Amino acid sequence: MTAHVLPPAPPVQRPRVLVVGAAFAAAASFMVFVGLIGVYLTARADVISAGSAWLPKGVSIPLQQPNTMFITLIMTVFTMQWAVAAIAKNDRVNAYLALGLTLMLGIATIVMTTYLWHLMKLDVASGIQGVLIYTITGAHIVMLVLAMLFVALMGLRALGGQFTARQHDGITAAAVFWYAMVAVYALIWISIYVTK
Amino acid sequence: MALTDTRPESGTDASAVAPSVVPSPLTIFGTGDHKAVGTFYVLAALVFGIAGWIAATLASAHIIGSGSFLTETTGTQLLQTSKLGLILLVIVPLFLGLGTYVVPLQVGASTVAFPRAAAAAMWTWLLSSGVFIVASFIDGGLGGTRAKSVSLTLFALGGLIVALLLGTVCVLTTAITLRTPGMTLDRVPMFTFSMVVGGAIWLLTLPVLLANVLLIWVDHRYGGGTVFGAASSQFGQVAWITHEPQLYAFLVPGLGIVADIAATLTGARLGQRNLLLFAIGAFAVLSVGAWAQPAIYPNFSEDLVWQAMGLLTLLPLLMLLAGVAAAFKDGKPSLKSPLGLAVVSVVLTFLGVLAGALLVITPFELRTTNFFANGQYVLVIGAALTAAIAGIGYWGPKMTGGQLADGLGKLNVLVTLGGGVLGGISLCVLGFATRFSGLSGSHDTLVVVSAIGTALFAIGSLIAIGSLLSGARKGAPEAGDNPWGTGQTLEWACSSPPPTGNFGDLAVVRSPEPLLDEEA
Numbered sequence: 001m002t003a004h005v006l007p008p009a010p011p012v013q014r015p016r017v018l019v020v021g022a023a024f025a026a027a028a029s030f031m032v033f034v035g036l037i038g039v040y041l042t043a044r045a046d047v048i049s050a051g052s053a054w055l056p057k058g059v060s061i062p063l064q065q066p067n068t069m070f071i072t073l074i075m076t077v078f079t080m081q082w083a084v085a086a087i088a089k090n091d092r093v094n095a096y097l098a099l100g101l102t103l104m105l106g107i108a109t110i111v112m113t114t115y116l117w118h119l120m121k122l123d124v125a126s127g128i129q130g131v132l133i134y135t136i137t138g139a140h141i142v143m144l145v146l147a148m149l150f151v152a153l154m155g156l157r158a159l160g161g162q163f164t165a166r167q168h169d170g171i172t173a174a175a176v177f178w179y180a181m182v183a184v185y186a187l188i189w190i191s192i193y194v195t196k
Numbered sequence: 197m198a199l200t201d202t203r204p205e206s207g208t209d210a211s212a213v214a215p216s217v218v219p220s221p222l223t224i225f226g227t228g229d230h231k232a233v234g235t236f237y238v239l240a241a242l243v244f245g246i247a248g249w250i251a252a253t254l255a256s257a258h259i260i261g262s263g264s265f266l267t268e269t270t271g272t273q274l275l276q277t278s279k280l281g282l283i284l285l286v287i288v289p290l291f292l293g294l295g296t297y298v299v300p301l302q303v304g305a306s307t308v309a310f311p312r313a314a315a316a317a318m319w320t321w322l323l324s325s326g327v328f329i330v331a332s333f334i335d336g337g338l339g340g341t342r343a344k345s346v347s348l349t350l351f352a353l354g355g356l357i358v359a360l361l362l363g364t365v366c367v368l369t370t371a372i373t374l375r376t377p378g379m380t381l382d383r384v385p386m387f388t389f390s391m392v393v394g395g396a397i398w399l400l401t402l403p404v405l406l407a408n409v410l411l412i413w414v415d416h417r418y419g420g421g422t423v424f425g426a427a428s429s430q431f432g433q434v435a436w437i438t439h440e441p442q443l444y445a446f447l448v449p450g451l452g453i454v455a456d457i458a459a460t461l462t463g464a465r466l467g468q469r470n471l472l473l474f475a476i477g478a479f480a481v482l483s484v485g486a487w488a489q490p491a492i493y494p495n496f497s498e499d500l501v502w503q504a505m506g507l508l509t510l511l512p513l514l515m516l517l518a519g520v521a522a523a524f525k526d527g528k529p530s531l532k533s534p535l536g537l538a539v540v541s542v543v544l545t546f547l548g549v550l551a552g553a554l555l556v557i558t559p560f561e562l563r564t565t566n567f568f569a570n571g572q573y574v575l576v577i578g579a580a581l582t583a584a585i586a587g588i589g590y591w592g593p594k595m596t597g598g599q600l601a602d603g604l605g606k607l608n609v610l611v612t613l614g615g616g617v618l619g620g621i622s623l624c625v626l627g628f629a630t631r632f633s634g635l636s637g638s639h640d641t642l643v644v645v646s647a648i649g650t651a652l653f654a655i656g657s658l659i660a661i662g663s664l665l666s667g668a669r670k671g672a673p674e675a676g677d678n679p680w681g682t683g684q685t686l687e688w689a690c691s692s693p694p695p696t697g698n699f700g701d702l703a704v705v706r707s708p709e710p711l712l713d714e715e716a
Contacts, residue, residue, distance in 0.1 A: 017309050021369040028361050028403045035407030035486065042492045124418045131419040135411055 022150075022173035026180030029143055033184045036139065037191050040132045047128070054196060056126050061133075065116040066193035069109050073182045076105045080151075080175045087158060090165040099155040099171075102178070106148045113141055133192060140181075140188055147181045150174045228311030230296050231694060233318045235595055237293025237363075238588060239664070240322055242657045244285040245581065247329070249654035251278035252574075256647035260640050273337030276431045279438045280338075282577050283446055284356045285325045286657075288398065290584040291449040292360065295367040295391045298591055301687035302385040304376025304705070306697045309369035317363035324355030338430040343416070346430075350413040353434075357406045364395045364402075376686070378705035382473060385685040385708070386459070386466070387587070389473055390452025393480040397445045401437075404486035408433045433491040439569060440552040441505045442485025443576050447545060450583025451476050451516055454538040456685070457590050458520045461535040463682040464527030465709055468519060475515035482509045497556070497563055506556030513549050517542060530680070533605025537586030540609055541579050544616040548575035551624050561630050568627025574646070575620035578653055582612040585660045592664050593679035597693045598672030604663040611656040619649020684709035 044054050055061065083098035117137070124130040154170040157163060163170055227233070255275035258266045266274065296318075300308045308314050331337075331352060336345025371384065371392045384392070412433060416425030424433065436442055455476075459466045466472060482505050488496040496502050520542065529535060551572040555562050562568040585608055592600040622645040629635040635642075666672060675692040683689075688711055690698050707713050 017369055017373045020373050021310055021313075021365055024365040024368055024399060028365070028399050031400050031403035032407050032410075035404030036410070038404075038487075039407065039411060039492055124414070125420045127420065128423045131411060131415045131424060134418075135414045138414075139410060 016169055016172075018169045018173040019176060022176045026177045029146075029177075030180050030184060032139065033136070033143075033187060036132075036136045037187055040136060041191060043128050043132060055129060056122070059120060059122045059126075059129070061120055061122075061193060061196055062116070063193060065112055065119065066189055069112045069116075070185065070189050072105050072109050072112070073185050076102050076109075077179060077182055079105065080178050084168070084171055084175050087163050087168040087171050088165055092158070095158060095171070096155065099151055099158070102151055103148055103155075106144055106151075109144060110141060113137060136188060136192065140184055143181050143184060147174070147178045150177050226315075228307075228315045229696065230300050230308035230311060230314060231595070233308075233311075233315050234293045234295075234297025237289050237296060237318055237321075238584075239661065240325070241286050241289040241293060242661045242664075244281065244325060244329075245290075245657035246654045248278050248282040248286050249650050249657065251281070252650040253647045253654065256643055256650060260643050260647070269335075269339070269341070273332065273335075273340060276339070276435075277332045277337045279573065280353075280434065281328070281332075283437060284353070284360065285328070287446045287577060287580045287584070288360050289321060289363075290581070291391070291394070291446075292363045292367065294387075294453070294584065294587050294591065295395070295449065296363065297595060298587075298687055299367050299388050299391055300370050300374065301594070301690065301694060301698055302388045302685050303371055303374060303379055304686045304699060304702045305370055305374035306699065307374075308366050309374060310366045313362055314366040317359045317366065320355055321359035321363065324352045324359060328352035328356060338412075338434070339427045341427070346427075347413065347417055350409055350416065353409045354406060354413070357402050357409065361399060361402055361406075364398050367391055368395045368399070376702050376705055378703075382470060383705060383708045385452075385687075386455035386472065386476070387449065387452035390449045390455075390476050390480075393477050394445065394448030394452075397448065397480050397483060401442060401445060401484060401486040405434060405437055408489075408491075429491065433489070436485055436489045436491075438573055439488070440485065440555065440572065440576075441483045441488065441502070441509065443573065444479065444483035444509060444549070444552075445485070447548075447576055447580045447583070448476065448480045448483065450541055450545070450580045450587075451479060453583045453587040453590070454541055455516065455520060457534050457538040457586055458523045459684055459709075460590070460680050460682050461530045461532055461538075462523045462527030463530070464523045465684070465712065466519060467522050467526065469708055472516055472519040475512040475519070478512035479509060479516070482512070498558070503556040503558075506552050509549050510553050513546065517546065530682075532589075532680070533602050533609060534586045534590040536606060536609035537582055537589060537612065540613045540616070541583040541586055543613070544575050544579035544582060544620070547616070547620065548572055548579055551575055551620075562627050564630045565627060567623050567629070571620045571623030571625075571627060571646070573620075574623060574650065575616055578612065578616040578620060581653060581656070582616070585612065585656060585663075588660055588664055590680075591687070592667050593675035594687060594692045594694070596664065596667030596672070597675055598667040598669065599675055599679060600663050600672075601666035604659050604666060608656050608659045608663065611652050611659060615649045615652035615656055617649065618645050619653065620646075622646040622649065678711070684712050686710060 047054050079098045079102040083095050083102065086094035086098055122130050122133060124134045151174045154174040157170055251274050255271060255278055258264050258271035258274070264271060296308055296314055327348060331345050331348035334345045335342040336349040338349065340346045371388050375384065411424040412430050415421055415423055419425060455466060455472060488502050490496060551568065554560055555568055555572060589600060589605045622642040626635060626639065626642045677691055678688040679692065686702070703710070
């Protein structure tokens with residue numbers, strides 16, 4: 001062993017491993033939808049430029065349910081941030097309440113999506129429209145379920161006392177992924193539901 | 197340990213215990229040790245590499261003369277499967293394996309970030325690779341006629357992409373968050389930096405490939421199978437990863453390996469280091485090709501952006517080559533096989549990117565047939581494979597604890613050079629047949645030469661396995677902490693193989709070459 005020739009190390013900042021990892025995962029998930037929506041917009045432009053209507057005859061996509069889902073998901077941004085702020089103050093009751101509300105609103109979004117699928121009367125085998133719309137909205141439901149599992153897992157860890165005001169990266173990481181999921185829905189809302 | 201000063205707490209267990217041995221298949225089940233996971237990635241990818249290059253050879257042999265020994269469908273599927281497989285089953289996992297093993301060591305971390313996720317990614321990749329190969333064999337390759345087999349292939353492709361993305365997230369998070377104090381991002385070793393920028397590009401583009409696969413699968417499985425799922429259009433939707441510029445994204449970590457090897461085996465600090473980092477970053481940025489999908493943008497090759505990217509990619513590569521050449525000039529090159537392999541990789545990379553620059557020039561009419569693009573593919577993938585093999589030779593002593601047989605490495609220098617020149621250039625020459633009619637008569641000869649070249653890469657992969665295992669054989673000379681004697685970065689500060697926890701105490705890093713600082 002050699003002598004201590006180098007200066008002592010300064011205090012190190014706590015590495016936010018889980019938050020950074022969640023941000024990378026969120027970015028990758030976001031890019032899946034960028035790819036899907038890119039194909040959707042190209043296909044729709046091709047159909048419309050050929051003089052046809054985008055949606056097949058007899059198919060209509062109402063705007064009420066997508067708007068309701070969008071508002072619901074915007075509410076979850078606030079409840080999720082409420083959870084982060086509460087755990088940062090060691091206010092566990094508010095953190096549990098906020099996480100629970102977030103999960104409930106997530107379930108409501110899934111229910112509303114399936115109701116919208118029922119209302120649309122669009123067959124997946126009807127052509128390019130069915131494949132694209134069901135793939136994109138279905139993939140979003142998958143991302144929502146993953147985000148809910150992430151939130152629930154972090155909620156359980158919070159219940160187990162693993163997070164404190166100083167160390168609550170798990171909740172923050174779940175929030176990062178959740179916000180990405182909401183941003184993805186915003187993309188879907190504008191591309192599929194509003195500009196149809 | 198060469199560095200002994202106190203290392204502050206970094207959020208992970210930094211205690212070092214007895215060195216581990218090279219992982220056996222029995223001990224690797226359930227382990228989250230980044231070294232075992234990385235080694236297994238590398239070995240499995242090399243095995244898949246042998247299969248992939250043999251498939252490419254058979255696909256070439258299929259178009260020789262008129263007496264095809266495969267049916268048209270089988271020949272096409274074999275070519276397509278080998279092209280996808282060499283990227284997703286060989287090149288990306290090879291770099292990911294080296295990254296999982298080496299990046300934590302280079303940044304002074306005790307482990308990879310999310311070790312269990314890294315292990316899960318490796319097993320998912322391995323399982324998906326197996327399913328992909330089996331399904332492809334039973335007429336399930338993209339465009340295959342057995343619907344259930346095609347579904348299985350698509351499912352496996354999805355699994356492969358998700359697994360590779362998860363593994364990339366682990367390596368990237370390690371490089372971003374677990375660096376030892378003082379190691380700013382511009383001080384990380386070149387390989388780690390190239391994994392960061394290359395991995396970031398994978399993270400942004402492979403999900404788009406996943407989107408393509410999802411659409412094909414949904415249409416094939418649940419839709420009418422007439423749009424995305426149509427047999428004739430399936431491969432076309434994912435083929436963009438086998439073309440420039442996206443093809444270059446899979447080469448980026450290789451540039452970092454070459455730079456690290458050049459620095460160590462010439463014994464010189466890399467001059468103009470920030471310029472080299474910029475060059476690697478620019479090369480990575482210019483390789484973003486998810487937008488150039490022929491299936492949704494048929495005229496992308498007429499796009500000025502695509503053509504400019506093809507030409508501009510030469511510039512950062514030339515900057516990097518100048519930096520590596522300067523290391524040769526400033527230092528004393530040691531004639532070891534990793535350096536030879538690094539030089540071969542540089543040569544093939546330059547030829548591949550030069551071919552890409554020629555490909556985008558419309559008056560050359562090189563896009564009329566697929567030969568030139570296929571030749572460029574062989575050059576670029578060959579360059580990436582050679583860089584990975586160079587990395588295995590370079591870090592092999594660290595991985596196994598023993599000196600590798602340098603003779604095998606030197607043999608591989610010749611084999612990979614032959615593979616690239618014969619396999620790639622012959623097809624590029626054939627690409628000029630539309631302009632020079634005399635070349636048409638040489639079709640069979642040039643394809644035979646190309647098939648020999650791709651077969652050489654299969655042999656090169658086999659030799660690389662032998663070379664790596666030679667370090668673990670009984671009686672292999674001990675590698676020691678710093679087997680090259682001129683290591684500059686932190687991986688050479690821990691024992692070979694590294695103990696659990698990798699490092700005990702580490703000093704604050706003050707430059708990109710902390711080991712040279714300590715000697716000074």
